[in-house]
Amino acid sequence: xxxxxxxxxxxxxxxxxxxxxxxxxxxxxxxxxxxxETKHLLHLSESDIGLCFxxxxxxAFLGAQMASTICEKWKPSLxxxxxxxxxxxxxxxxxxxxxxxxxxxxxxFMGAANSWLNVSINAAASQMETKLNTPILATCHGxxxxxxxxxxxxxxxxxxxxxxxxxxLPVIGIFMAIYVAFAYRYFAVLQPLQKREARKKFNLPEPxxxxxxxxxxxxxxxxxxxxxxxxxxxxxxxxxSVMLSTLGYAGFSISMASGRFLGDYIRKYCQPIILVxxxxxxxxxxxxVAANLPFTLGIISGFSLTGIGFSIIIPLLFVxxxxxxxxxxTIGISGIATSGVIGFLIGPAVIGMVxxxxxxxxxxxxxxxxxxxxxxxxxxKY
Numbered sequence: 527x528x529x530x531x532x533x534x535x536x537x538x539x540x541x542x543x544x545x546x547x548x549x550x551x552x553x554x555x556x557x558x559x560x561x562x563e564t565k566h567l568l569h570l571s572e573s574d575i576g577l578c579f580x581x582x583x584x585x586a587f588l589g590a591q592m593a594s595t596i597c598e599k600w601k602p603s604l605x606x607x608x609x610x611x612x613x614x615x616x617x618x619x620x621x622x623x624x625x626x627x628x629x630x631x632x633x634x635f636m637g638a639a640n641s642w643l644n645v646s647i648n649a650a651a652s653q654m655e656t657k658l659n660t661p662i663l664a665t666c667h668g669x670x671x672x673x674x675x676x677x678x679x680x681x682x683x684x685x686x687x688x689x690x691x692x693x694x695l696p697v698i699g700i701f702m703a704i705y706v707a708f709a710y711r712y713f714a715v716l717q718p719l720q721k722r723e724a725r726k727k728f729n730l731p732e733p734x735x736x737x738x739x740x741x742x743x744x745x746x747x748x749x750x751x752x753x754x755x756x757x758x759x760x761x762x763x764x765x766x767s768v769m770l771s772t773l774g775y776a777g778f779s780i781s782m783a784s785g786r787f788l789g790d791y792i793r794k795y796c797q798p799i800i801l802v803x804x805x806x807x808x809x810x811x812x813x814x815v816a817a818n819l820p821f822t823l824g825i826i827s828g829f830s831l832t833g834i835g836f837s838i839i840i841p842l843l844f845v846x847x848x849x850x851x852x853x854x855x856t857i858g859i860s861g862i863a864t865s866g867v868i869g870f871l872i873g874p875a876v877i878g879m880v881x882x883x884x885x886x887x888x889x890x891x892x893x894x895x896x897x898x899x900x901x902x903x904x905x906x907k908y
Contacts, residue, residue, distance in 0.1 A: 539716065540654060540662075542709040546647045547666045548673030549610060549702050550640070553617045555677020555779070556698045558753060559684070559772050560691055562761045564620070564629070567691075572758075572886075574626055576878020579754050581630035583874060585637025586867040592638075593645035593863065602650055603713035609642035610706045618699030621691035637867075645863055648844055650716050655845075664789030667841040671782035671833070674753075678779060682772035735847070737903060739865035741802065742843045744900040745836055746869035748813060748893050752778050754874050756816075756829055759886040766822055774816070777830035785837025798842045803904040809835030810897035817890035840866070 565575050597605055616636035623629035651666045677698075684694045756774035760766050792801065809832045816828025840862075847862045880889040 539650075539712045542712040543647065543650050543654065544666050544669045545705070546606060546610070546643075546709065547651075547670040548676075549705060550613075550643055550647065551670045551674035551779075552677040553613060553698055553702055554640075554753075555674040555679075555775075556681040556684070556695060557617060557620060558674075558757060558775060559678050559681025560694065561754070562758055562768075562771065563685065563691065565758070568623070568626060568629065570626060572878045572882040573875075574878075575758075576875045576881075578626060578630045578633055579750075579874030579878070582633035582637040582640075583750075583867055585634035585639075586641045587637075587864070589638035589641030590645065590863045590867050593642050596642060597646050597649060601714075602646060602653075602716035603710060605642060605646040606650065606713050607706050607710045609639050609646060611703055612639035613643060614699040614702040614706070616699075617702070618696045621695050641863060641867065648863075650713070652844070653716060661790035661793050661845075663845055664786045664793065664838055664841040667844075668783045668786030668789070668837075671779050671786055671837070675776055675779035675783060678757075678772050678775045682769045682776075685768045685772075735861070737906075738843050738847070739862065741806070741900050741904055742840060742862055743865045743869040744896055745806065745809070745839050746866035747873040748809060748832070748897050749836055749840075750869060750873045751877050751890065751893050752813075752829055752832055755877055755881070755886055755889070759890070760822065760825065763886055764822060764825065770822060773826050774829045777826045778833040781830040781833030782837045785834050786841060789838035789841060792838070793842075798845075799904065802839055802842060803901060805835045805837070805839050806897055806901040806904055807835065808832075809839075810894050810901060811835070813890055813894035813897055817887050817894060 561575070564570075568574075570578070613636060616632055616639060619632050619635075620629070623632055648663070648666075651663050655662045681694075753775060756778065757771050760774050761768070761771035789801075812828045812831030812833070812835055814828075815831060816825045819825055819828060843862045877886070877889045877893075880886075880892065
């Protein structure tokens with residue numbers, strides 16, 4: 527964050543970019559905090575809400591396939607602003623979904639907009655990182671985690687105060703749209719991306735990149751599980767209060783933010799693969815702790831430990847993928863984003879089904895074992 531502050535006068539777009547990362551998760555944090563209420567209002571089971579998450583992940587997957595082409599055709603300022611406005615609209619519409627399929631449709635729409643914003647804002651940050659010749663991407667992802675933390679905590683306050691969903695989420699959507707209206711002029715300084723040459727045939731990524739994509743997929747499955755299910759796990763299985771149920775994801779988010787704010791500094795002294803290996807291992811331990819400790823503080827601590835472990839892994843994957851083509855980083859970023867949303871595509875639905883047949887505790891144990899497998903992959907010859 528000190529780098530952002532130091533260059534704020536010469537590059538005023540840096541603050542809008544970092545706050546843009548916060549907006550990406552801020553709205554979702556407010557929605558996540560009201561998932562249990564939405565689930566109960568629409569009379570949905572774990573598998574039903576899992577299918578709704580599947581709709582959002584499907585939209586994100588489709589959006590990720592289109593993102594690189596969209597970012598090449600239109601100005602970065604336009605892609606960032608329009609995708610954020612669309613995401614705001616989706617958040618505004620959630621409370622007016624009257625059944626599972628309407629909710630799934632809105633979440634599908636949000637998933638696509640999220641992918642466009644995700645790829646475009648990461649490409650903008652990568653462009654500025656190259657221009658400044660200093661790491662900033664982990665800090666930007668730290669702002670993403672901080673936005674999620676602020677979103678889930680304030681959502682818990684809204685829920686505790688019994689503010690109706692039809693007021694709460696539209697207010698958040700309008701707030702996000704107003705921010706983008708003010709920030710748009712700063713994004714105008716971003717340079718258009720270099721267009722790719724037409725490819726005649728499909729080429730598989732390099733083996734090391736495939737390994738990173740598999741690791742990214744598993745990590746995103748685990749991150750998505752904590753994001754989508756930690757609140758429901760605490761609320762429905764552990765029977766805690768509305769406010770306490772939001773603290774699992776809040777602890778996860780603030781730990782992610784802390785790790786990412788330190789990530790750019792740590793990158794100067796540690797090899798990326800070392801950070802990936804030990805980060806996944808710590809995250810796996812956190813998931814197993816959250817799944818097996820029978821008291822609320824222990825579960826929240828487990829989710830927080832997961833956040834610390836996973837905090838810098840995805841930013842590192844984005845950096846490594848962008849290095850493959852610095853003139854057009856969306857190509858590599860889209861690849862990593864695609865592997866990530868496949869994780870989100872598989873994870874929520876499967877976890878919902880496992881949670882309904884067995885329990886969410888069993889599902890989180892399975893994720894901990896899956897994360898240990900990712901650590902094993904990272905420990906193999908790189």
